[in-house]
Amino acid sequence: MRQFVRSFFVLISLFLTVGANAQTLQEIREAQTLLIRADRNPGPVDGAWGRRTEAALVDFLAERGLEFEGALTNEHLNLLRKAPEGPEFVRRAIGLRNTLPRILRDNRDQPENEPVNVTAGRELAEWADPSPNLVTLRFYLSKYLNNIYNFQHFVAEPSENPRSIAFKVTPNRYLSAQMNYTAMTSYLFYKDGAVIHDERSPESRFGDKVTDETGLWSNSVGKSMVSYLLAHAICEGHIGGVDTRLDDWPLIEDTVYDNQRIRDIADMRAGDQKLVDNWKGLISSGRWYNTTSIGDFARNELRGTKPAGQEGKRPHNYSGLPTNILLNYVIHKLGDDFENFMNRVFGDHVGVENRVLFFRNSGIKVEEGLGWYQFRASRYDYLRIAMTMLEDWESGNCQGQYFRDILARAAPKNRTGRVRYVSIDESLRYAGQFHAVYRGMENRNVLGMDGYGGQLILMDFDNASAIVVNSIHLDYDYYQLVHRAIQNGKLP
Incomplete structure (x- = not known):
């Protein structure tokens, strides 16, 4: 004993x-x-x-x-x-995956011992254990791509003069290895006025479904796209500025968001922490904020609600509802001109090569607030948007001043303990729908966009560089491929 x-x-x-x-x-x-x-x-x-x-x-x-x-x-x-580097790692890096020939076949012809593992919820669990096999990843890839047919859209058409992209691409064995055994579909590293690393998933994994023209889902990267629309709406004079109050939109009267400053909503410090949760949706009902109109929420769960806490001192409460409030407020201010406005932003200003779009819920009137932040763009058009933002900052134009303003007044996230999203955890503040103040780069002007499943855009305004990642699942090496690549200006 x-x-x-x-x-x-x-x-x-x-x-x-x-x-x-x-x-x-x-x-x-x-x-x-x-x-x-x-x-x-x-x-x-x-x-x-x-x-x-x-x-x-x-x-x-x-x-x-x-x-x-x-x-x-x-x-x-x-x-x-x-x-x-070990010999197996090197072999993978140059694409010789001959020890796994069967896994690399199309999912229509997979062996019986490679089943599709469907996880609970709408999407592939970000921390799935065991890690999803190729068949499962291809299943979710098809699901995400086909999800576009379940919704209507606000569309910006391709520009007549797409923004040109210079290429000075050099191979990187570590990046190639990651692309060959992770769920990444696309990786782009832009620096010194040119793309220096450009990888797309090989045909044997996801390249047969993801081309340079494929519209790829944004998830919460779309929040930052809404912020960019807001910047343009301010610059065109439709909205006074980030300190403007939402006091001219009858749809949200007598709700927590009524008469709030745009800045507080954009920083997700609107005092709605008792009303909405990033994972649970509307707390009182469980309804999801991306599939219900703003008007429906305003008449039900949000009716008669007030902000919790003192303005300017409220805690950060991350969710998609404030973003949808902002998007639909811009739609409200633009009215029937909203899609023309999108064309001015993404067609004329950015110069996209393919059409881009925001989702809108079907069967609902525009006046009810039907838009949501899910965004679609091709891999190179995501890069074009990032390049344009870098140029806005450098030129000091109205949109660039918007970025400087939100970054200068970025609000603390008030996070405690370890969180599930590694990349989000690396930023300490939130700036108008962008992640800001990254660990190890606290004194640099860096803004990030982050979406579920590994969608990422990280921009370093001081060095005019950006990295764009599209993925089905967050299983790639974020630290080396994104965070430290931006921090050091190079891949390992």
Whole structure:
């Protein structure tokens, strides 16, 4: 019995010691990525310390005559960073996936032992465990692409003079490897006036369904597109500015958003934290904010509601409802000219090569507030939008002043503890529907757009660079391919 008690407390002590010494989420993700590069199998690159990650590190250290002492250390990370690429990693990087020929076949002809794993909810769970196989990813890719037929749209047509894009592309083995075994469909790195890295998923994975012309879903990247529409509406004189109050829209009278400043709604500090939740929708009813009109909510769940807390000091409450309020307010102000306005923004100002669109719910009058922020654009048109934003900033035009204003007054997110979205967790503030003030780049003018499933645009205004990622699932190495690539100006 004494031996059992002693062993029990040794185990508890070891557990507590490991927990106390655990590295940050980003350092664990880096270790997982570097272990893959060294031909170990740490499991998903998810920032979670588990048995597979520990076993991979133990094996890596044992090969070097070292012992694992219960926690990932900075010395381990330095060893991993200096370790050469393993032959299997190199083989993957040049696209020779001959050990997995069957998985790379079209999902119509998959073997029985590769089933489609459908997760609960509308979309593929972002932290699915085990990681989704190719068949599952292709299933969700088709679902997302076909979702466009379930809604009506506000459309901006292709520009007669699309913005030109210069290319000075150099290959990168790590990026190619990631593109060959993750759910990324597209990756673009723009720097010094040209695209320096350009990868699209190979035909054997998703390239047969995703071309350079395919309209790719935005998820919450669309929130930032709504902000860009708002900037243009201000610059055209339809809206006074970000400090304008919503006091001229009868649809939202006697609701929490009535008479609120646009800035507070855009920063998601509208005092609606007791009314709407990013995951649950409208708290009192559970209805989802993207599939119901603003008017319906105003007459029901939001009727008679007031903001919680003092203006200017309310906590950040991230959800899609404030974005839809802003989008439909712009639609309200533009009236029948809204699609012409979209053409001025995306056709004339940006110069898109393919049509872009926002979703609108079917069977609802425009006056009811039917628009929502889901956006579609081709991979290069997402880049064109980012390039235009960089040019706005540099030129100091009205839209550029809008960016400078929202970034200068970015509001704290008030996050505590670890959150599920790694990329969102890397930004400390929120600026008018953009993520801002990124860890390690706190003194740089960087704005980010982030959407469920790994949709990302990160822009560094100081260095005129941008990275655009489209993906089916967040299983790629965000830190190396996006965060540190922007931070260092290069890929690993």
